[in-house]
Amino acid sequence: MAAQRLVVVGGDAAGMSAASRARRLTKPDELEIVAFERGGFTSYSACGIPYWAGGVVDGPDELVARTPEEHRARGIDVRMRTEVTGLDLGGQHVLVRDLESGEERRHGFDHLVLATGARPVRPPLEGIDAPGVHGVQTLDDGRALVDALDGGAGDRRAVVVGAGYIGVEAAEALVRRGWAVTVIERSAQPMATLDPDMGALVRDAMTGMGIEVVTDTEVTAVRTGPDGRVRAVATAGREHPADVVVLGLGVRPETALAREAGLPLGTSGGLLTDLAMRVRGHENVWAGGDCVEVLDLVSGRTRHIPLGTHANKHGQVIGTNVGGGYATFPGVVGTAVSKVCDLEIARTGLLEAQARAEGLRYVTATIESTSRAGYYPGARPMTVKMLAERGTGRLLGVQIVGREGAAKRVDVAAVALTARMTVDQMTALDLGYAPPFSPVWDPVLVAARRAAAAVKGD
Amino acid sequence: MAAQRLVVVGGDAAGMSAASRARRLTKPDELEIVAFERGGFTSYSACGIPYWAGGVVDGPDELVARTPEEHRARGIDVRMRTEVTGLDLGGQHVLVRDLESGEERRHGFDHLVLATGARPVRPPLEGIDAPGVHGVQTLDDGRALVDALDGGAGDRRAVVVGAGYIGVEAAEALVRRGWAVTVIERSAQPMATLDPDMGALVRDAMTGMGIEVVTDTEVTAVRTGPDGRVRAVATAGREHPADVVVLGLGVRPETALAREAGLPLGTSGGLLTDLAMRVRGHENVWAGGDCVEVLDLVSGRTRHIPLGTHANKHGQVIGTNVGGGYATFPGVVGTAVSKVCDLEIARTGLLEAQARAEGLRYVTATIESTSRAGYYPGARPMTVKMLAERGTGRLLGVQIVGREGAAKRVDVAAVALTARMTVDQMTALDLGYAPPFSPVWDPVLVAARRAAAAVKGD
Numbered sequence: 001m002a003a004q005r006l007v008v009v010g011g012d013a014a015g016m017s018a019a020s021r022a023r024r025l026t027k028p029d030e031l032e033i034v035a036f037e038r039g040g041f042t043s044y045s046a047c048g049i050p051y052w053a054g055g056v057v058d059g060p061d062e063l064v065a066r067t068p069e070e071h072r073a074r075g076i077d078v079r080m081r082t083e084v085t086g087l088d089l090g091g092q093h094v095l096v097r098d099l100e101s102g103e104e105r106r107h108g109f110d111h112l113v114l115a116t117g118a119r120p121v122r123p124p125l126e127g128i129d130a131p132g133v134h135g136v137q138t139l140d141d142g143r144a145l146v147d148a149l150d151g152g153a154g155d156r157r158a159v160v161v162g163a164g165y166i167g168v169e170a171a172e173a174l175v176r177r178g179w180a181v182t183v184i185e186r187s188a189q190p191m192a193t194l195d196p197d198m199g200a201l202v203r204d205a206m207t208g209m210g211i212e213v214v215t216d217t218e219v220t221a222v223r224t225g226p227d228g229r230v231r232a233v234a235t236a237g238r239e240h241p242a243d244v245v246v247l248g249l250g251v252r253p254e255t256a257l258a259r260e261a262g263l264p265l266g267t268s269g270g271l272l273t274d275l276a277m278r279v280r281g282h283e284n285v286w287a288g289g290d291c292v293e294v295l296d297l298v299s300g301r302t303r304h305i306p307l308g309t310h311a312n313k314h315g316q317v318i319g320t321n322v323g324g325g326y327a328t329f330p331g332v333v334g335t336a337v338s339k340v341c342d343l344e345i346a347r348t349g350l351l352e353a354q355a356r357a358e359g360l361r362y363v364t365a366t367i368e369s370t371s372r373a374g375y376y377p378g379a380r381p382m383t384v385k386m387l388a389e390r391g392t393g394r395l396l397g398v399q400i401v402g403r404e405g406a407a408k409r410v411d412v413a414a415v416a417l418t419a420r421m422t423v424d425q426m427t428a429l430d431l432g433y434a435p436p437f438s439p440v441w442d443p444v445l446v447a448a449r450r451a452a453a454a455v456k457g458d
Numbered sequence: 459m460a461a462q463r464l465v466v467v468g469g470d471a472a473g474m475s476a477a478s479r480a481r482r483l484t485k486p487d488e489l490e491i492v493a494f495e496r497g498g499f500t501s502y503s504a505c506g507i508p509y510w511a512g513g514v515v516d517g518p519d520e521l522v523a524r525t526p527e528e529h530r531a532r533g534i535d536v537r538m539r540t541e542v543t544g545l546d547l548g549g550q551h552v553l554v555r556d557l558e559s560g561e562e563r564r565h566g567f568d569h570l571v572l573a574t575g576a577r578p579v580r581p582p583l584e585g586i587d588a589p590g591v592h593g594v595q596t597l598d599d600g601r602a603l604v605d606a607l608d609g610g611a612g613d614r615r616a617v618v619v620g621a622g623y624i625g626v627e628a629a630e631a632l633v634r635r636g637w638a639v640t641v642i643e644r645s646a647q648p649m650a651t652l653d654p655d656m657g658a659l660v661r662d663a664m665t666g667m668g669i670e671v672v673t674d675t676e677v678t679a680v681r682t683g684p685d686g687r688v689r690a691v692a693t694a695g696r697e698h699p700a701d702v703v704v705l706g707l708g709v710r711p712e713t714a715l716a717r718e719a720g721l722p723l724g725t726s727g728g729l730l731t732d733l734a735m736r737v738r739g740h741e742n743v744w745a746g747g748d749c750v751e752v753l754d755l756v757s758g759r760t761r762h763i764p765l766g767t768h769a770n771k772h773g774q775v776i777g778t779n780v781g782g783g784y785a786t787f788p789g790v791v792g793t794a795v796s797k798v799c800d801l802e803i804a805r806t807g808l809l810e811a812q813a814r815a816e817g818l819r820y821v822t823a824t825i826e827s828t829s830r831a832g833y834y835p836g837a838r839p840m841t842v843k844m845l846a847e848r849g850t851g852r853l854l855g856v857q858i859v860g861r862e863g864a865a866k867r868v869d870v871a872a873v874a875l876t877a878r879m880t881v882d883q884m885t886a887l888d889l890g891y892a893p894p895f896s897p898v899w900d901p902v903l904v905a906a907r908r909a910a911a912a913v914k915g916d
Contacts, residue, residue, distance in 0.1 A: 013898070048833060048893050057893075062833040165892075308898050309891035316907075330886050337890030346890055375506060375520040405866075408896070411889045412869050418887060419877030428788050429876060431869045432795035432804055433767035434623075435506050435515075438866070440471070440766045449774075 003032045006322055007094055007109035009084045009257070011037030012044060013308050014289025015115030016066065017315020018322065019076045025323025033076045034107065036096055038083035041139050042068050047308050049142040050166070053149065054173030060139040087112070087261040089285065111284050111322050114258060114271060115315070118251035118290035118306045127222030132230030133245045136170055145246065149177050154243035156180060159233040161219050163190035165338040165345075167248030168202070171211050172340045174246070182212040182240050184219055184233065191345060193336060194399050195352050197366070198385055201401040205343040214240070251306050253291045266293040268304035275328040277318045286322065288314025288329075295331035298349050298396060298417055299358050305332055333417040334397070337407040346410035349397025349417050350387060361390040365450035369443035371405030373435035382406040384447040386413075386423065393422035393455040398447070412444045423451040461490045464780055465552055465567035467542045467715070469495025470502060471766050472747025473573030474524065475773020476780065477534045483781025491534045492565065494554055496541035499597050500526050505766050507600040508624070511607065512631030518597040545570070545719040547743065569742050569780050572716060572729065573773070576709035576748035576764045585680030590688030591703045594628055603704065607635050612701035614638060617691040619677050621648035623796040623803075625706030626660070629669050630798045632704070640670040640698050642677055642691065649803060651794060652857050653810050655824070656843055659859040663801040672698070709764050711749045724751040726762035733786040735776045744780065746772025746787075753789035756807050756854060756875055757816050763790055791875040792855075795865040804868035807855025807875050808845060819848040823908035827901035829863030831893035840864040842905040844871075844881065851880035851913040856905070870902045881909040 006022060008015040019033050035042075043066040052059030068078040079096070085104070086095035093106045120135045122128060134148065135141040158174045160167050163185035174181045183190065183206070189199025190206060190213055203213050217235045222245060225231040232239040253270035255263075264272045264280045270293035272280045277292075279285040289311035293302035313329055320327035335348040355362045365386045372379040382402025389396055398413035400406050416426050426448035433440055441449070464480060466473040477491050493500075501524040510517030526536040537554070543562070544553035551564045578595045580586060592606065593599040616632045618625045621643035632639045641648065641664070647657025648664060648671055661671050675693045680703060683689040690697040711728035713721075722730040722738045728751035730738045735750075737743040747769035751760035771787055778785035793806040813820050823844045830837040840860025847854055856871035858864050874884050884906035891898055899907070 045831065045833070045893065045898070047891075047898075048831065051834065051893055056835060057833050307891060309889070309896075309900075312898050313886060328886075330883075332888040335888045335890050337892045337895050339892070339894055344895075348888070348890075373503065373506065375503070375515050376509065377514060407892075408863075408866065408890055409869075411867075411887075411900075412873055414888050414890070415870055415873035415877070415879075418883075419873070419879065421873075421877065425788075425876075428771060428786075429869075430790040430793045430806070430872050431767070432793050432806075432866055432872070433505075433765060434795050434797070434865075435503065435509055436797055437795050437802075440503070440505075440770050442767075442869075 003029055004110040005108055006031055006033045006111045006113065007107060008033065008035035008113045008115060009094065010115035010117055010289070011035050011042040011078060012115065012117055012289070013311035014315040015113060016043045016071060017312050018113050018115065018286070018288065018318035019071070020074065021316050021319025022323040023075050025320065025325060028075050031323070035071070035076055035078045036082045036084050037078065037080050038099060039138060039140070040080060042066060042071055042078060044139055045308065046137055049136045049139070050169035050173045052142050053136065053145045053170070054176040056176065059142055059146070063139065084257060087257055089261055089282065111286065113318055113322070114279070114285065114287040114291060115289045116254040116257060116291045119254045120247060120251050121249040122247060123219070123249070125219065125221050127224050127230065130222055130224045130228060130230045132243065133222055133247065135247050136166060137251065148244050149179070155241070156243060157241050158182070158244045158246065159184060159240050159242040160246045160248050161233065162248035162250065163213065164192060164248060164250055165336065166250065168206070168340040169338060170246040170248045171206065175209060175211060175341060179244070182214060184214045184217050184235060184240065186216065186218050188216055190215065193347055194345070195385065198383070198399045198401050201383055202340070202343065202345060206340060209341050251290065253304055255291050258291070266302050266304070268293055270304040272302060275330060276321050277314050277329055286318045288318050297331040297333050299354065305334065307336065333414050335410060335414045337410060339407065342403050344400070344402055344404065344407035346400040346407040347398070348410050348414045349395065351397060352387065355387055355396055360396065362387045362396055363390055363451060363454035365447055365454050367443065367446045367450050369446050370439055371402065372437060373439050376435045378404070380404050380406070382443055384443050386447040386451040388423040388451045388455050390455065393424050393452060395421055395423050395426060398444070409442070409444050423448045423455060427452055461487055462568040463566055464489055464491045464569045464571065465565060466491065466493035466571045466573060467552065468573035468575055468747070469493050469500040469536060470573065470575055470747070471769035472773040473571060474501045474529060475770050476571050476573065476744070476746065476776040477529070478532065479774050479777025480781040481533050483778065483783060486533050489781070493529070493534055493536045494540045494542050495536065495538050496557060497596060497598070498538060500524060500529060500536060502597055503766065504595055507594045507597070508627035508631045510600050511594065511603045511628070512634040514634065517600055517604070521597065542715060545715055547719055547740065569744065571776055571780070572737070572743065572745040572749060573747045574712040574715060574749045577712045578705060578709050579707040580705060581677070581707070583677065583679050585682050585688065588680055588682045588686060588688045590701065591680055591705065593705050594624060595709065606702050607637070613699070614701060615699050616702045616704065617642060617698050617700040618704045618706050619691065620706035620708065621671065622650060622706060622708055623794065624708065626664070626798040627796060628704040628706050629664065633667060633669060633799060637702070640672060642672045642675055642693060642698065644674065644676050646674055648673065651805055652803070653843065656841070656857045656859050659841055660798070660801065660803060664798060667799050709748065711762055713749050716749070724760050724762070726751055728762040730760060733788060734779050735772050735787055744776045746776050755789040755791050757812065763792065765794065791872050793868060793872045795868060797865065800861055802858070802860055802862065802865035804858040804865040805856070806868050806872045807853065809855060810845065813845055813854055818854065820845045820854055821848055821909060821912035823905055823912050825901065825904045825908050827904050828897055829860065830895060831897050834893045836862070838862050838864070840901055842901050844905040844909040846881040846909045846913050848913065851882050851910060853879055853881050853884060856902070867900070867902050881906045881913060885910055
């Protein structure tokens, strides 16, 4: 019997995890695996790019978990600089173009994995394509930004557009490089992935680091100088001088191919899959990573949450299923952690606005505590905000802003959300205690106590 | 109507938390609260004493969360240096002795809280009471040890007897002070709260810190010099020179009073309570902290697990119930974290030997990972061992040995144990990921994947 043919579209986390897992479960004469990647790298950590830009880590090689050669040595036929330009699902083939030669041809499949990732939001502004305007999504973006910062053009003034997690990580990189940084955000506070009261803590900390934070403000144009390079970023009634501009506006699912092929997309434009990561209604088409919507277990809705950790899990699930095993991806609870210099930021579950949008009634509790016993050296402050459903007391979400030792505490809440615990149940959790690691009541437990009291109306 | 009378025996974490919580819920004309403490301090962190001895934190005042005066100012009548010498449960009074004046009298109660704590194990060895032999359980112990170390007698050689968490924390303190340290342990490895294979990692790390670790060895005597002070610790066939000896042999429930009064005790000698922390069979007698056994939710047995974090929770529950509210302490999963210098040690759930003793059949998975993305500065190695039940895949326990960022990851497993998750469910947990905080697969998830594969027989 001829080998089955697996075609993977996209050579980063989800696609190559799927390919690698399927390869481990099958022999080459059972399954032939071909992966098409239009760029020049496979299996890289896009999340590491801001740290490369900031000089914290080396790049780009260090950010590549596995090169095309390494994948090939493991029995995966990786075709680099090769773009998939069309899907013929009925005919079970993809159209591919070699970006070097321009040559086009068909490639047949029995199983198709769509791992096309996401593309950065790039508003159609005057000047947006000028030299000096940078993204931070690909290793090529990273190289261009590193070169620009090394060049140190002009007065070393940078503007970051967008204060979500990509924006604040870019701001950190620029500060580390000694640049003067302005961050422009259209929301009322940085980190719109937090409630505004928690975002305000991030703003205060960023301001304290010497970062200018401009909120409630839309960028209207990128101004260029006589040399055609970026000179400033314009907002209503003001210009912010800039030798470098970094776009940190987030990403959208890259699903043009899927849309043309009539595959089902959610409201964000992300592909819709079943729990086995099979595209809904298509027995032999799978999708994972930044191009899909995932089930949010707290709200019961699908959402677009582009994160490398999800992409890897999706790839693992797809590869297991394609390889003849069985696995599912049950969903997410919305956990995210990031930092800007020594400020740690974390969230999981629903924000207040999200809870309201779901029709949920809730109580909130916000507490201050420390990362270690108060008397222990290095104890750093943190603020924990917790949302719990009225009546039932079910945990709905947690947000944490603090310093060292703050962010990963959100994991406790992520597990509690997954297990659908109440905040009252959480007050009794047997979390690790010793003075170098926690106060006798861990900050998450302090928040749970306060939230449980609020649920009871105390 | 006359006020009800609450008598608290023991002025540390459990007792004073109970008193404080009851005070917040009731008015003084509803509830009169008297607490008897035979020592000189209230509400102190015994867990901080090794760090005081090591010069990491100041003491003793910094280790006192609330002084007798502060408790009195909040409406709790604290009687210091006053020992409760007998309980008359039928007559609803306690016998108390003023340790200054020697005066004895009765004190009536409507509610009685027993928070008598634990006493250190002190084997009946020749020389055990010699000057230079120290405990680390009370602030007075801490003061005596700090004075001895400041004095820096002799060659600054110390022997720590016992390599449990108190022993290893004491060893760290002595190393920090520049003393030459030998730790003597009768088990095969240090940290008998871990499986031997994980304990071996602790031994290697301690040896690397210059600590001499002597295992499988019983101490037979403490040798004294002509001045009557400690000179050496004797084991079979060998003497270990010592200018200071620290006893780190753990503690036993202090329940002599309870035993005399006929209250129910478990196999460890700890008091047995219901989930509301009421002593079984006694409507108005409560107990909490290091003098009780707690329900281990994983094995279904009661165990003696003396930890400040449990004591505080017990006090909170007791105070709520005495104050007219309702609360329960559902039990523990056996979480403990500690460190020796920069080595972090954590466990939760059952060890292999404990699982076997419960008749459980299990698989194990042991993995190596890092605290941050491998390419991110400060990524430190850690080893995670996971136990899962055969067949069901239910998580049974986790042990972690590593460096910075290792120990508190055990909290994820503690919540998963509480929620009775399977290791397969854990593989999908939505834990926080960003390069400064975790590899794309958190070490706990890597262990869960390996354990889930072992459950399936892969």
